[in-house]
Amino acid sequence: MKKELIRPEVLAPAGTLEKLKTAIHYGADAVYIGGEAYGLRSRAGNFTYDEMREGVAYAKEHQAKVYVAANMVTHEGDAAGAGAFFRELRDIGISAVIVSDPALIEICITDAPGLPVHLSTQASATNYETLNYWQDEGLERVVLAREVSMEEIAKMRENTDVEIEAFIHGAMCISYSGRCVLSNHMSKRDANRGGCSQSCRWKYDLFDLPMAGERRSLTSQGTEVEPFSMSSVDMAMIEHIPDLIQNGVNSFKIEGRMKSIHYVSTVSNVYKAAVDSYMADPENYICKQEWIDELWKVAQRELASGFYYQRPSENEQLFGPRRKIPVYAFVGQVLAYDEQTKIATVQQRNAFSVEDEVEFYGPGFKHFSQIITSMRNEDNEVIDRAPNAMMTVYMPVSQPVSPGDMIRKKK
Template sequence: MKYEILAPAGNLEKLKTAIDFGADAVYLGGSKLNLRAFADNFTNEQIQEGVEYAHSRGKKVYVTMNVFPHNDDLIGLEDYLRELGSLKIDALIVSDPSIIITAREVIPEVEIHLSTQANNVNWKSAKFWHEQGVKRIVLARELSMDEIKKIRAELPEDCELEAFVHGSMCMAYSGRCLISNYMTGRDSNRGACVQACRFKYNLVEEKRPNEYFPVLEDERGTYILNSKDLCMIEHIPELADSGIYSFKIEGRMKSPYYVAAVVKSYRQALDSYLADPKGYKFNEEWMNNLLKVSHRQYSTGFYFGEDSRQIYDTSSYIRDYDIVGKVIAFDKDTMTATIEQRNRVFENDYVEVLSPKGDSFGFTLNDMYDNKNQKIDVAPRAQMIFTVKTEVELKVNDMLIKAKGDN
């Protein structure tokens, strides 16, 4: 059976990164009606470029329209859907019947995928949506592996299942949250979530307004709504056996480095399993890559009934590594790499190379020169171009990463 690795594309660079590092498909937000209002959402021109980039490599592009639209949001919907259809996108990810009905009417050639926002948690609901023209069900994150298998067994073969396997988890049921609305006026169900679940909370008793009581026995307070990140990299065989077709990675707001590392790990793990299911062995390097990117503590979410899914002491990310550069050219004759800087980096720094193919490796930066051929000992400016000599061959789009604190 063929499976799909589906990656987030917060902007055009991330789209290309996801595809270069092994994604079969990407999902992105256009200019309207998606749940990442503060991402670098795509213009129609950027969608067209992204679709052309993906299709030329045999990959797919899905556009999210997964808000819960109010009346005003429906104005101009038909025209916008026609624009998307003309861009040759492969599917729409939708949560509301109004958009599903309209899409079926004006762009019937485009597949419809039911967003996880629709919180589909049983086979009868999935079957209902499939009968309304939905090709794929993006399952709610609150399902166990056994429940997913039951859903798969009851559905027609042509009804695909998709599920999140990695990334941030939402405290609210399938993302349906009103905390942001009440506290800040920003509607999480229309793409403007302030992530109030990550705030620090204490209890206050009505008659003692200036006394703050920690929810747990901790003088710093507690993050009672703060969830761990989902990570299923160690459970590829179970995912493949569950009937899930598309393995979805969360993170349209994350960095290109995050996209590259996570996609690569899941690509390698899935390919290794499919090549030899009986002899499959987990490679710790896959997890090492996931531990280096920005993340919160990992868990397996609801798949196996894990008891602890919350972090109570901090809402901060674990950030042990930074991307410091991206290879934009390499001269084999002189073994000189041209680098676009992403974070400050010094001569003699040891960096690791995250490449679309093969295992990671490292080298020390030597003979640094700026684009005016002036010797430098540091690349301090964002996106400045510099060159280094290497003893190893690099490739265009290789990412250079460095442990924080290392010089």
């Protein structure tokens, strides 16, 4: 008897209200955001209660969900006010909170009954006994540690029926499940309370330090070798969608609350297309090269499959010259389109000019490229370049476009 396949949720990051709406517009079934307390991204555009209300209303209108990450590690005094915070989220209509600290979990369950709790990846869930423990504690879903293998996920699904959420795309942390103190030491910013300065991404070198005399680099002396970092490559599981679905992963989590709407729209679009394609015809599913190519248009680093199939080696770390360099830049977003004149109203995000070749893309994997032949500014003046951030530009387009469509060009 064949195992019934359950369609996984595509879960996208949303650092701002604009990113929330973009992710859902481009196919995400759910988004995760941060509030103004208890999260791990203090520099992301964290949501006020009013912004949450607007985001929840938009999500409900599009049959999507909103989760709030409250996954900080609490020290004495940090949990003050958490009960009121969780009650407010529940009353706003947040679908679940993502928590790692047992104290915050207990407060949420006790003080805000009815608000579902998901275990954060920071809690390092790596075996089915742990999943069953948290299910017994009242949690509906566990976000797995990024260090688990596909074989371990299969074992978990055989031995538990709690929902499993797993990261499928985005940045990887060099420390186990993100529990790092490098930032604390290097910049006095606590990574586990929202202040990570990404010290692992800095450039380091190895020096000879003699008792007397000047220090001397042992790696870059007389060469063009880039200094060493502790930085890992990013994850991309686009080529392994069948394994994830067949092994019972309920939610495909995309990392990147601090990434741009270009990233959020592209990655949501790709994984939505891949999941839809697989669920429509699992027997004849193939991973399309155009999906892989699309992800490379927003990749910031090299891509690999993390821990799913093997232990990462030096090939999954960043050092030396880049092995593949992103070649596209996000330059604008369509605000409106006039069908009669075939003129698009565009909001500029990076400079572009007449005679540039640009690519338009939208939800549902809609793409086309064209040369910009002419432009006018808000005063209806002819211009040959759009250099000012967020300026409004009017330009003829060769095919119909829609509000929310994005524009990119080769660097």
